[in-house]
Structures are given as structure tokens and as C-alpha cells.
Amino acid sequence: MLQRLSAIVRKELITMLRDPRARLSLIIPPIIQLFVFSSAATMEVKNIAVAVVDLDRGPYALDVQQRLGGSRSFTRLPRYASVAAARGALEREQVIGILVLPSAFSADLSAGRPASAQLLLDGRRSNAAQITAQYVSTIMAAEGAPLSGAPPQARTGGAGPAPLPNAEVVIDNWFNPNLEYQWFMMPNLVGMLSLAVALMITALSVARERELGTFDQTLVSPATPIEIALGKLLPPLLVASVQATLYLLIVTLLYGVPFRGNLLVFYAAILTFAAACAGVGLFISSLVHTQQQAFLGAFAVLLPFALLSGFATPVENMPWWLQFVTTINPLAHMLRLMQGLFLKGASVASMAQDLVKLLEIALCTTVAAVLLFRRKAA
Amino acid sequence: MSVHAPATPAPPAARVLGLVKTFGTATALAGISAALPPARIIGLVGPDGAGKTTLIRLLAGLMQPTAGTLEVLGSTPRAEGGITQAQTGYMPQRFGLYEDLSVLDNLTLYANLRALDAATRRQRFAQLLSFTDLGSFTERLAGNLSGGMKQKLGLACALLGRPRLLLLDEPGVGVDPLSRRELWRMVNDLVAGGVTVLWSTAYLEEAERCAHIWLLDGGRLLYEGAPARLSERVRGRVFRRRVAAGQARQTAESELAREAVLDAVIQGASVRVVAKPGAAGEFHAGVYEAVAPRLEDAYVELLGGARKGESLLARGWPTGAPADTAAAGGAAAVKADGVLVRAAGLTRRFGDFVAADNVGFEVHAGEIYGLLGPNGAGKSTTFRMLCGLLMPSGGAASVAGVNLSRAASRARARLGYMAQKFSLYGDLSVAQNLDYFADIYGLQRAVKRERVRSMVEMFELAPLLHSNASLLPLGFKQRLALACATLHAPAVLFLDEPTSGVDPLMRREFWHHINALTTRGVAVVVTTHFMEEAEYCDRIGLIWRGRKIAEGTPDELKERVRSPALAEPTLEDAFIALIQGEAA
Numbered sequence: 001m002l003q004r005l006s007a008i009v010r011k012e013l014i015t016m017l018r019d020p021r022a023r024l025s026l027i028i029p030p031i032i033q034l035f036v037f038s039s040a041a042t043m044e045v046k047n048i049a050v051a052v053v054d055l056d057r058g059p060y061a062l063d064v065q066q067r068l069g070g071s072r073s074f075t076r077l078p079r080y081a082s083v084a085a086a087r088g089a090l091e092r093e094q095v096i097g098i099l100v101l102p103s104a105f106s107a108d109l110s111a112g113r114p115a116s117a118q119l120l121l122d123g124r125r126s127n128a129a130q131i132t133a134q135y136v137s138t139i140m141a142a143e144g145a146p147l148s149g150a151p152p153q154a155r156t157g158g159a160g161p162a163p164l165p166n167a168e169v170v171i172d173n174w175f176n177p178n179l180e181y182q183w184f185m186m187p188n189l190v191g192m193l194s195l196a197v198a199l200m201i202t203a204l205s206v207a208r209e210r211e212l213g214t215f216d217q218t219l220v221s222p223a224t225p226i227e228i229a230l231g232k233l234l235p236p237l238l239v240a241s242v243q244a245t246l247y248l249l250i251v252t253l254l255y256g257v258p259f260r261g262n263l264l265v266f267y268a269a270i271l272t273f274a275a276a277c278a279g280v281g282l283f284i285s286s287l288v289h290t291q292q293q294a295f296l297g298a299f300a301v302l303l304p305f306a307l308l309s310g311f312a313t314p315v316e317n318m319p320w321w322l323q324f325v326t327t328i329n330p331l332a333h334m335l336r337l338m339q340g341l342f343l344k345g346a347s348v349a350s351m352a353q354d355l356v357k358l359l360e361i362a363l364c365t366t367v368a369a370v371l372l373f374r375r376k377a378a
Numbered sequence: 379m380s381v382h383a384p385a386t387p388a389p390p391a392a393r394v395l396g397l398v399k400t401f402g403t404a405t406a407l408a409g410i411s412a413a414l415p416p417a418r419i420i421g422l423v424g425p426d427g428a429g430k431t432t433l434i435r436l437l438a439g440l441m442q443p444t445a446g447t448l449e450v451l452g453s454t455p456r457a458e459g460g461i462t463q464a465q466t467g468y469m470p471q472r473f474g475l476y477e478d479l480s481v482l483d484n485l486t487l488y489a490n491l492r493a494l495d496a497a498t499r500r501q502r503f504a505q506l507l508s509f510t511d512l513g514s515f516t517e518r519l520a521g522n523l524s525g526g527m528k529q530k531l532g533l534a535c536a537l538l539g540r541p542r543l544l545l546l547d548e549p550g551v552g553v554d555p556l557s558r559r560e561l562w563r564m565v566n567d568l569v570a571g572g573v574t575v576l577w578s579t580a581y582l583e584e585a586e587r588c589a590h591i592w593l594l595d596g597g598r599l600l601y602e603g604a605p606a607r608l609s610e611r612v613r614g615r616v617f618r619r620r621v622a623a624g625q626a627r628q629t630a631e632s633e634l635a636r637e638a639v640l641d642a643v644i645q646g647a648s649v650r651v652v653a654k655p656g657a658a659g660e661f662h663a664g665v666y667e668a669v670a671p672r673l674e675d676a677y678v679e680l681l682g683g684a685r686k687g688e689s690l691l692a693r694g695w696p697t698g699a700p701a702d703t704a705a706a707g708g709a710a711a712v713k714a715d716g717v718l719v720r721a722a723g724l725t726r727r728f729g730d731f732v733a734a735d736n737v738g739f740e741v742h743a744g745e746i747y748g749l750l751g752p753n754g755a756g757k758s759t760t761f762r763m764l765c766g767l768l769m770p771s772g773g774a775a776s777v778a779g780v781n782l783s784r785a786a787s788r789a790r791a792r793l794g795y796m797a798q799k800f801s802l803y804g805d806l807s808v809a810q811n812l813d814y815f816a817d818i819y820g821l822q823r824a825v826k827r828e829r830v831r832s833m834v835e836m837f838e839l840a841p842l843l844h845s846n847a848s849l850l851p852l853g854f855k856q857r858l859a860l861a862c863a864t865l866h867a868p869a870v871l872f873l874d875e876p877t878s879g880v881d882p883l884m885r886r887e888f889w890h891h892i893n894a895l896t897t898r899g900v901a902v903v904v905t906t907h908f909m910e911e912a913e914y915c916d917r918i919g920l921i922w923r924g925r926k927i928a929e930g931t932p933d934e935l936k937e938r939v940r941s942p943a944l945a946e947p948t949l950e951d952a953f954i955a956l957i958q959g960e961a962a
Contacts (some may be wrong), residue, residue: 007817015805018846022805022883213801217862220765220872222791 006229058106202281261341279365422590467541473532477521527555689894804848
């Protein structure tokens with residue numbers, strides 16, 4: 001049993017690694033993806049232009065504009081005489097928003113009265129608009145002037161009604177949003193890329209062997225379907241852990257993202273997650289006959305996995321039944337674990353829940369896949 | 379064939395001069411010069427990898443030659459448009475059909491590609507559907523047609539543009555004799571109408587029927603001309619020696635060992651011997667009956683004669699205890715009656731369709747059993763149930779006394795399997811392939827080392843140990859596949875069209891080993907569409923519509939269809955007559 005299993009695993013690994021091109025294709029594209037995705041995700045919050053309609057022309061209004069101009073996020077602050085004049089720029093997407101500083105802005109602030117400014121945002125670019133609202137409201141909060149006219153969710157950025165004693169600290173944190181966002185992206189990408197590799201390798205390998213006719217050659221040997229299935233499940237685990245190590249090094253050393261968690265938990269998470277994904281991959285490959293079908297099948301689950309993981313959109317915003325689906329989505333647990341490991345340095349105990357859930361999912365998918373494989377193969 | 383060239387010599391349908399085609403460092407065609415006489419069937423003959431497909435694709439204008447010139451129907455073929463495209467019909471291997479489209483959709487698609495107008499289209503469809511007998515299947519998906527019907531549809535699609543030159547790339551591969559014979563009839567009709575047909579094939583039986591052949595080997599033209607002219611070279615040197623039942627293999631071996639013998643092959647209960655030039659006198663009329671030469675006899679001479687010498691595979695065959703000690707009980711059960719493969723009432727249903735219906739037979743130690751039948755007749759289904767690739771819906775199959783459904787793994791340990799396309803792991807080296815199959819069959823370390831070493835030695839694999847299996851020459855792929863299938867010294871060998879597409883020398887080498895293994899008590903089950911190969915069998919089971927309709931030695935089957943009209947029936951005649959008799 002062990003001799004046969006190890007023979008199959010070795011054969012799988014040789015098939016993946018012997019050809020230099022195949023070897024590179026396992027390493028290079030994921031790294032390129034890591035670089036590209038992490039940079040692409042930060043593009044939105046850089047190079048922002050906000051139109052300013054300064055009806056006040058007082059010292060506080062000037063101060064606000066200087067603070068905005070001092071931020072790395074805002075490259076341009078074109079000035080307009082009226083909202084009507086600035087409207088065209090917003091419509092042509094030359095600016096993401098219009099900041100209106102009312103005529104009594106400085107007077108009110110000098111007199112110690114609460115003052116407010118209006119921020120009009122381009123709702124078509126909701127993501128960038130939301131981030132812009134956060135920046136602007138943070139700066140305004142430092143001035144003690146709340147915003148109005150921004151989309152409601154923009155307020156969650158935390159514009160306070162009055163200047164806080166520790167305003168400086170708050171601003172410093174908010175002034176590093178680029179870094180924050182990449183920090184958020186990187187651990188997520190580690191999970192996403194492990195999903196893709198574990199799923200694809202297993203989904204395609206059986207179909208490939210079917211196309212080449214080698215599958216029959218292995219099926220007529222004394223190797224049992226369970227041994228063959230395990231032989232197909234184990235190599236992606238190895239590949240996923242090697243890749244994860246590579247990501248860990250790049251993300252921490254090159255991008256300086258802190259890794260505050262436990263390495264054992266990290267590898268336990270990678271292995272269980274890869275097993276869960278490989279199980280799904282094997283399930284797909286038991287049902288298909290060609291690599292093309294396997295590829296389409298893998299894609300059909302990749303996208304929902306990614307969308308229902310909290311990677312792109314917050315799980316809290318989803319309807320209850322989709323929220324339930326996210327609890328059986330291995331990627332959702334994986335992303336929480338990765339964020340906990342990298343950013344929060346969450347304790348082992350607090351991550352145990354996700355880890356156990358991941359283990360349950362992995363057990364379900366692999367057992368179901370092996371059972372289906374046995375039924376279809378024999 | 380029966381079609382004669384016109385009185386005035388017509389210009390050739392195609393002409394190639396010094397044609398060279400290379401792909402990277404590989405040379406597919408190394409300087410071919412030849413002409414296609416018009417309105418004939420020209421056979422493009424050669425084993426896989428000889429350059430047949432490359433030549434056809436060049437003639438179809440799908441590729442440009444590296445060097446040399448070619449002229450098709452008076453002009454140079456070009457990939458886009460031009461006169462060649464309009465007047466050439468091309469049927470690629472596997473017939474070039476869209477399997478998810480219906481018969482009619484496939485025809486419509488090709489009609490659209492040729493921009494046929496509605497009236498022409500109606501008329502051509504009607505003609506072609508009646509010509510191919512596909513009229514009642516227009517709505518069926520091409521993927522659900524039988525091999526023979528796919529082939530006819532492929533031909534219909536190639537014929538839509540009324541081509542003057544028809545290029546058929548291996549139309550006979552994987553097609554049973556019945557469908558092949560029908561295709562010949564259709565192609566003959568076309569030739570009578572003035573069409574030139576280039577028919578590529580690895581089967582010499584097919585080549586023999588062509589008016590003219592181009593014989594390719596390794597990218598070179600070995601011979602061009604009428605097949606009969608080539609056969610003439612060995613006239614007077616071909617003999618048949620009748621032998622007692624069960625003596626054919628031994629006799630063939632001893633004949634081949636003689637210095638005067640160029641080639642010796644088994645034909646049922648006789649041995650066909652080809653003498654070396656000038657040695658015909660050594661074959662006395664009392665024992666040896668002179669027979670008419672065939673293309674294959676001459677071809678083997680052209681290639682240098684059959685390889686001689688004892689089969690090292692059989693000599694190194696382990697005797698005594700089988701590798702799997704758990705099978706010892708099974709081995710004891712076998713000894714009693716000598717039956718190594720037993721199919722009893724094997725039935726397999728797919729939904730309502732009964733693919734195999736109560737098929738039963740037994741194969742004894744040292745026996746070669748052939749499973750023959752048209753495509754879709756249930757031959758493959760039966761074969762796959764016997765080697766454990768398919769669960770029977772009813773009945774039982776056992777190998778070396780072990781029931782395949784009850785102790786699948788243990789039964790599979792006693793069988794070796796070799797499929798038509800040598801399913802080796804192409805990304806693994808020769809050594810890694812051997813290593814993998816040794817481990818997957820659970821060979822113990824010492825046994826494994828010894829078996830792998832002897833396989834490498836006897837098949838001369840040492841210089842290739844670290845090459846990828848996918849890059850081996852065809853002959854070595856075949857050797858490696860046989861080595862991997864026999865590493866564990868199985869009691870039964872299952873061979874699925876084992877020598878399809880290889881040249882006659884490679885086929886002889888292969889059967890030389892298989893024959894020798896039977897002397898060690900190995901039982902062999904083989905499926906084939908190739909009647910030469912069927913002649914090697916001790917017994918043949920003919921499967922049709924899921925049932926076994928005939929069983930017997932090749933000579934018994936021939937005898938059953940002998941009639942005044944068919945005084946010397948071939949095995950192919952027997953195959954067709956038995957099936958037609960059953961259908962009537």
C-alpha cells in the first residue's frame with residue numbers, strides 16, 4: 001500500500017517538476033500575480049483629484065487645503081468658483097469628488113462653533129469614492145468640521161464632531177492608507193493563490209491522464225482507487241506549502257508586511273486549506289473527461305469561492321443566506337486566518353475556530369471526492 | 379484497381395520534387411520526389427512517424443515546405459483560397475468532425491465554409507447522404523456515430539466541394555474490416571468518376587489494393603509504383619508450410635532461425651516463409667508449398683528482413699512462485715484446469731443499451747485468444763471488463779483464478795495490460811517509467827532491481843534511460859510499453875490493438891516476444907482490427923451486437939465460410955461473411 005502510494009505521489013511530482021518549463025509555470029505566474037494584484041489593488045487610492053470650491057477663503061479653509069495637498073493620495077486639487085463650475089469635471093471623471101467649504105467656515109471655527117463642509121462624490125466609482133471620503137473626513141475631523149453630503153457609509157470613516165485631543169495620532173494612522181491596503185491585500189492573496197494552485201493541479205491531472213490513456217494503465221495495476229485518489233491529493237499539498245513559503249518570504253521581506261502569528265498555525269492552515277481545495281479539484285476531475293471540461297469546472301467554483309470569501313466585498317453586506325454559504329467556503333476561513341496571522345498576530349486560540357472549521361471542510365471534500373472517484377473509476 | 383488510366387497520358391494530379399519539411403531539429407520529410415497519377419487510388423504507405431501526415435498537409439496547402447517544390451492540380455497549393463483549396467478535399471485523421479454537432483450541422487458547416495449556395499447545397503446534401511447511407515441519421519450527433527459512420531460523414535464533408543483530388547489521412551485506422559470494405563467501395567466509385575484519391579495507411583493489406591503506392595519510411599521514399607511490381611521481387615521465394623495444430627509458433631521460430639530464411643510468420647495453422655534471394659532451392663515441394671507473394675513479404679525484405687534470435691524476455695521470465703504471494707491460492711486453482719482467463723455470462727448495460735450480452739469464453743495457459751468485432755460491437759466493453767476497467771452488470775470475470783469483482787486488486791496484480799497508443803508517462807524518463815510500474819505492482823527491492831536490469835538489457839534501453847518516454851522513437855516506445863506491462867511477470871497479458879501503426883518489423887519483434895511468452899505458460903488476450911495480427915491467435919472470438927457469434931481457430935473460421943465462390947477465404951472474408959450471415 002505505502003509502496004504503491006509513494007510511487008504514485010513520486011510520479012505526480014516528477015510529472016509536475018521534471019520539465020523545466022512546467023517547473024517554472026508552477027513558480028513564476030503565482031509570483032507575478034502576487035506582485036500585480038497587490039499593486040493593482042492600491043492604484044485606486046493613489047492619484048486622486050478632488051475639486052475644491054472655497055467660498056470661505058479664510059485661514060481654516062486654507063489650512064484644510066494645505067493638509068489635503070500634503071497627503072500623498074491627492075495629486076491635484078483644482079479650484080472652482082462654484083459647484084456648478086466644478087460639476088463638469090466630476091461628470092467627466094476628472095475629479096472623484098467636490099469639496100465645498102462654505103463661506104462661514106473659518107468664522108465659525110474661530111468662534112468655537114461647529115462648522116461643516118460638504119463633500120460631493122462620484123458614486124459610479126464607489127470604492128474609490130468611499131476611500132476618498134475617509135481621507136477627507138479624517139482631515140476635516142482634525143479641523144473639527146464634520147462633512148455633509150457624502151454617501152452615508154462614507155461617514156463610517158469616523159469624522160468626529162469636535163477636534164479631539166489626540167487628533168494628530170488619528171491622522172497619522174489614516175495617512176498611511178496605501179500601506180494598510182497592501183497589507184490587507186497580501187495575506188488575502190496568499191490564500192487566493194493557494195486555492196488556485198491546489199484546485200487546478202488536482203482538477204487537471206486526472207483529466208490529463210485520461211486524455212493520454214495513462215489513467216487506464218494505472219487503473220489496471222493492483223493500486224486501489226483509494227490509493228490512486230490519495231496519490232492525486234497529496235502532491236498539491238506539497239506544492240501549495242512550497243509556494244506558501246515563497247509568498248511568506250516575499251510578503252514579509254520584500255513588502256515588509258509583518259508576520260505576527262505562529263508558523264505552525266500558518267502551515268497547518270495552508271495544508272488543511274490545500275486539502276480542502278484539492279478535494280474539490282478531485283471531485284471535479286472525477287466528473288469530467290477532458291482537460292477543457294476540468295478547466296471550466298475549476299473556474300466555475302473559483303469565482304464563487306473568491307466572491308463569497310470577503311476578499312472583495314464585506315461578508316457583513318451580504319444577505320443572510322449568502323452569509324451562511326460563506327461559512328462553508330474554505331477561502332473565507334483561510335482569509336481570516338491569514339489576516340490574523342499576518343496583521344493582528346491573533347492568538348492560536350482565537351484562530352482555532354477557523355482552523356477547526358477548515359479541517360471539517362477539508363475532511364468533507366476529500367472523503368466525498370475519494371468516494372466519488374472510487375465509484376467512477378471502478 | 380479495376381480503373382484503367384486513360385488512353386492518352388494525363389498530367390499527374392500532383393507532383394513533388396525534392397520536398398523537405400523539418401520541424402525544429404526533427405526532419406519529417408527528407409527530400410521526396412514523386413508524382414500522383416490521376417484518377418487512381420494512390421496508397422501513401424508507412425508506419426507512424428514516416429511522414430505521411432506531413433506530406434498530406436503539404437499537399438492540402440496547410441503548411442509550407444522547408445525546401446523543394448510541389449504542384450497540385452497544376453498550381454502551387456496555398457493556405458488561403460486559390461484553386462487548390464477549391465478542388466482538393468481533405469479528411470484529417472479522426473475524420474475532422476465536430477462531435478457536438480449533428481450530421482446535418484456538420485455538413486452545413488462545411489458547406490458554409492465552402493460558401494455553397496442554397497440550390498447546390500440541397501443537391502449535394504441529397505447526393506452525399508444517399509452515397510454514404512447516412513440519410514436516416516441526419517439529426518444524430520456526430521459524436522454518437524459509430525466509427526464507420528463517422529468515417530463516412532468525414533468523407534461526405536470532404537466531398538462537398540466536388541474535389542478532383544481527395545486526400546484521406548489514415549481513413550482505415552480504428553475501423554473494422556466491414557466498414558473499411560464499404561469505404562473502399564465508395565472510393566472506387568469516386569475514382570471511376572475521375573477523382574484522384576490519396577489514401578494514407580499503415581496497413582499493407584490496404585496498400586496492396588491501391589493502383590499505385592508511395593512507400594515512406596523515416597521521411598524517405600522507399601518505393602514508388604504499383605504494389606504488384608514490388609511484390610514481384612520476392613516471387614518464387616514465398617512458401618507455405620502446413621503444420622500440426624499447436625506447432626505453428628515453434629515452427630515459425632525454427633524457420634526464422636535458419637540462415638536461408640528472411641522472414642517467417644504464423645498464418646493460422648501454417649507458417650509463411652520468405653527465402654533469401656538464391657535460397658529458394660532449399661525449400662522442398664514436399665513440405666513447402668509455393669504461394670503468391672504479397673506486398674508485406676517484399677516490404678520486409680526492403681527493410682532488411684525480420685530480426686532473428688531467441689526472445690530474451692521469455693528467457694528471463696521468472697519461474698516458480700508469483701510475485702504476489704497472496705495469489706498463491708489462485709495459482710493452485712489454476713493448475714487444475716489450466717484456465718487463466720474465464721469470462722462467464724459477462725453482461726454490461728449502459729442504460730437501455732446492452733453493450734455486452736452474456737459473453738463467455740476461457741483462455742488457457744500458453745494460449746493466445748483474439749477478440750474481434752466491428753466498432754461498437756461490444757469487443758472493447760468485454761475487454762475492459764476482463765482487465766478490471768469496467769464493472770460488469772452481470773456475470774463474472776476472473777484472471778488466474780481470482781475473481782475481478784471480489785478481489786480486484788489481487789486479480790489485477792496477475793495481469794499485464796498494453797494499450798494501443800503505448801500509454802506511458804511521457805514526462806517521465808525511461809528509468810522513471812520502469813521504476814513507477816515496478817513499484818505500483820509492488821515488486822520487492824531485490825526483485826525490482828533484477829527485473830528492471832534485465833528489461834533494460836534485453837530491450838536495449840540503456841542509452842535511453844534518461845530520455846523522456848514521449849521522445850522515444852516508436853519502436854522503443856513499443857519496447858518500453860511491453861517492458862512496463864511485463865515487469866511483474868503477469869500470468870495473463872491483455873493487448874489492446876498492440877501494433878496499430880507500427881512497421882512490419884516492429885510488429886514481428888513484438889509478436890516474437892509474445893509468442894515466446896506463451897511457451898512460459900502466459901495466456902494472452904488481444905483485440906485487433908488487423909487481420910495479420912489475428913492470424914497469430916490460437917483461437918478467435920467474434921463479437922457482434924454485444925454477443926459472441928463465433929469462436930474457433932483462424933482456420934476453423936475460414937473453413938466455415940468456404941464456398942465454391944470463395945475457395946481460399948482470408949480471415950477478413952471470414953469476418954465479414956460470419957457477420958453478414960448473422961445479420962441476415
